[in-house]
Every structure is written in structure tokens, then in C-alpha cells.
Amino acid sequence: xxAQVQENRVEWEGALVQRAAAGDTRAFERLYRExxxxxxxxxxxxxxxxxxxxxCVQDTFINxxxxxxxxxxxxxxxxxxxxxxxxxxxxxxxxxxxxxxPDPEGEDGETGSWTLxxxxxxxxxxxxxxxxxxxxxxxLVLHALYGYSHEEAAQMLGIAAGTCxxxxxxxxxxxxxxxxxxxx
Amino acid sequence: MAAPEDRKVRSLAELPQAVDLPRDLWPQxxxxxKAAPVxxxxxxxxxxxxxxxxxxxxxxxxVAALAVGVFIGRGLGPVSAPGTPVAxxxxxxPQAAPLRDNAALDAxxxxxxxxxxxxxxxxxxxxxxxxxxxxxxxxxVMASLTAIxxxxxxxxxxLGKDPSNALLQELxxxxxxxxxxxxxxxxxxxxxxxxx
Numbered sequence: 001x002x003a004q005v006q007e008n009r010v011e012w013e014g015a016l017v018q019r020a021a022a023g024d025t026r027a028f029e030r031l032y033r034e035x036x037x038x039x040x041x042x043x044x045x046x047x048x049x050x051x052x053x054x055x056c057v058q059d060t061f062i063n064x065x066x067x068x069x070x071x072x073x074x075x076x077x078x079x080x081x082x083x084x085x086x087x088x089x090x091x092x093x094x095x096x097x098x099x100x101x102p103d104p105e106g107e108d109g110e111t112g113s114w115t116l117x118x119x120x121x122x123x124x125x126x127x128x129x130x131x132x133x134x135x136x137x138x139x140l141v142l143h144a145l146y147g148y149s150h151e152e153a154a155q156m157l158g159i160a161a162g163t164c165x166x167x168x169x170x171x172x173x174x175x176x177x178x179x180x181x182x183x184x
Numbered sequence: 185m186a187a188p189e190d191r192k193v194r195s196l197a198e199l200p201q202a203v204d205l206p207r208d209l210w211p212q213x214x215x216x217x218k219a220a221p222v223x224x225x226x227x228x229x230x231x232x233x234x235x236x237x238x239x240x241x242x243x244x245x246x247v248a249a250l251a252v253g254v255f256i257g258r259g260l261g262p263v264s265a266p267g268t269p270v271a272x273x274x275x276x277x278p279q280a281a282p283l284r285d286n287a288a289l290d291a292x293x294x295x296x297x298x299x300x301x302x303x304x305x306x307x308x309x310x311x312x313x314x315x316x317x318x319x320x321x322x323x324x325v326m327a328s329l330t331a332i333x334x335x336x337x338x339x340x341x342x343l344g345k346d347p348s349n350a351l352l353q354e355l356x357x358x359x360x361x362x363x364x365x366x367x368x369x370x371x372x373x374x375x376x377x378x379x380x
Contacts, residue, residue, distance in 0.1 A: 015355060019358070036205060037201075037205065077338045
């Protein structure tokens with residue numbers, strides 16, 4: 001049932017992409033309404049600034065609109081938009097502050113499922129994630145929240161897969177300290 | 185956040201991926217889109233003098249899709265409704281039943297005999313234009329044709345599963361209207377002696 005719903009959504013999305021690529025803004029509006037929440041969620045978590053995240057969403061969709069004709073409808077539009085959003089967010093963040101290069105130490109294969117030993121309120125967890133250093137937070141958000149593999153997250157962030165794992169290791173350690181509980 | 189903030193979660197994967205935007209960005213975005221046209225997938229290098237032939241090619245590409253749909257897929261028989269999948273001449277379309285439920289679409293557009301007649305006439309004259317095209321132009325037409333056919337199939341499939349979806353109906357009608365417009369453009373260009 002779930003697979004059928006997903007299949008319908010993809011077909012429906014493919015048709016909208018084709019129309020939008022031909023200049024149909026109504027079709028593009030539907031795509032925007034479908035994806036803007038997830039794009040905003042990603043941008044907000046990466047930038048930690050609501051206004052900056054809004055700008056990122058705008059830029060993401062403008063860039064997507066311009067490049068729609070190069071999008072291959074067989075791939076996921078959501079993933080494609082996320083790639084654009086990550087690039088836009090990183091660029092905005094570079095403009096608004098100094099970049100701290102990731103520290104690759106501590107890499108030892110991050111394979112946990114990111115479960116907490118006791119339940120935590122959404123707000124508390126979001127705050128703990130928001131307090132992480134940029135590099136660790138980026139890797140954590142893409143991998144643990146949005147479900148991208150180490151390799152996908154690393155590619156999106158323009159870093160090595162090993163560095164991404166190291167950042168995840170660091171994120172786990174810092175979350176554990178902040179939440180005062182085990183993060184498995 | 186999309187979920188109540190006091191809700192408790194046991195895993196990071198349970199956090200909502202989507203976050204509600206504080207305001208609707210669409211009106212602002214829409215204004216910016218008008219100033220930022222969609223870029224062509226494979227821009228053809230050339231001067232302004234080549235713009236008209238390229239536009240002609242784009243129009244011909246749309247029409248070629250129609251030509252293939254009719255000449256190759258359906259022969260010279262009556263033009264079927266846009267929701268009907270392409271089938272060999274004389275063979276009933278296998279998925280016709282659910283797609284034909286789209287009565288609003290039929291009534292609005294395709295069941296009009298004037299439309300069918302005009303389209304058939306234009307398609308008939310189009311075949312000669314396609315035959316007269318030079319190889320590279322024909323290749324471009326065929327490449328565009330594939331993309332157009334894909335779009336039509338996507339829409340038809342989606343409509344088959346959700347026949348009452350008004351936006352899908354509108355999108356499909358728009359696609360067919362685009363074809364008709366292009367078909368007319370090519371026909372008029374042929375009559376006036378303009379070509380590639």
C-alpha cells in the first residue's frame with residue numbers, strides 16, 4: 001500500500017516536473033508545496049537561523065527552477081532538492097561566518113541507529129542538535145534525520161566519507177554529553 | 185516544527201523532517217521565477233539569426249510527437265482521447281476503461297469533432313514536413329519527441345489512477361493544447377515557405 005502510494009506520487013511528480021520544465025509555474029507551485037517543508041527543515045537545521053533558512057529555501061527553488069530541464073525524472077526530486085539546499089545553505093553560512101574545517105580524528109565507523117536510551121522531548125533534542133558544531137550537525141542531520149548514507153551525506157557536503165563518519169562520531173559524543181544519556 | 189515540541193521521541197529518525205514555514209514564500213518566489221526562465225537542457229550554440237529556426241524545431245518536435253502517436257501508433261484512424269494509451273491500429277487500448285472515466289476531459293476538449301478534424305488535417309500535412317527534414321533536424325525532433333511522450337504517458341498514467349484530479353486534467357489539456365498550437369505553427373510555416 002505504502003509502495004503504491006509512493007509510486008503514484010513519483011509518477012505524479014514526474015508529470016509536474018515535465019510541465020514545470022516547460023515553464024508552467026502552477027506545476028512548479030505544486031512541487032514547491034510538496035517539498036518546501038522538508039527543504040526548510042533541512043535549511044533551518046543547517047543554518048540555525050529562521051530568516052537565513054527562508055532565504056535558502058527561496059534560492060533552492062529558484063536554482064531548481066532554472067535547472068529543471070537537467071533533472072532526470074527517474075531520480076528522486078526530494079534528494080535533488082536537498083542537494084541544492086545543502087549547497088545553498090553551506091554557501092550562505094560561509095558568507096555569514098568563518099568556516100571551521102572538520103576534524104577527521106576519531107573516525108571509527110559510525111554505524112549506530114541513533115536511538116536514545118530514554119525518550120526525550122522533541123524540543124530538547126532539537127536544541128541539543130542545534131548546539132552541535134556546524135560540521136558535526138550537518139553530518140548528523142543528513143544521516144540520522146534525513147536518512148542519507150555516509151557516502152551520500154559526504155558527497156552532499158563535499159567532504160570525504162571518512163570525515164563524515166568522524167563528524168558523526170563527534171556528534172554522538174557531544175549529544176551524549178548534552179542530553180546526559182546514551183545515544184546508541 | 186511539524187510535531188508538538190513536547191512530544192517525546194526515542195530516536196533521531198522520529199524527528200519531523202518537514203518544518204512549517206513561518207510564512208508562505210510562494211508569492212515572492214513566483215515573482216522571481218518570472219525573471220529567471222528555465223534553462224534549456226542542451227542549449228544549441230548559435231547567433232540570434234538561428235533563433236527562429238530553433239523555435240521552429242521546437243515546434244516541430246512537439247508536432248512530431250503527435251505525428252508518431254498518430255501515424256506509427258494509431259495509423260490514420262480516428263484520433264482517440266488523450267487519456268487513451270497508444271495502441272496498434274484496430275487494437276483496443278488495454279487500459280482504456282479506467283482512463284475513459286475522465287469524462288470531464290473528454291467533454292472539455294477531445295470529443296469535440298472540430299478538434300479531431302483539425303488535428304487530423306494538420307497531422308496529415310505534417311508527415312510531409314517530417315519527411316522533408318534534414319537528418320540533424322529530424323534527430324533533434326526525435327530527441328524532443330521522447331521527452332514529450334514521457335510527459336504525456338506520466339500524465340495519462342497518473343490520471344488513470346486519479347481520474348478526478350483537476351490539476352492533472354488541466355496539465356494534460358495544456359499538453360494537448362501545446363501540441364495543437366505547435367501543429368498549427370508548423371503548418372503555417374510550411375504554407376508561407378519558411379523552413380529550417
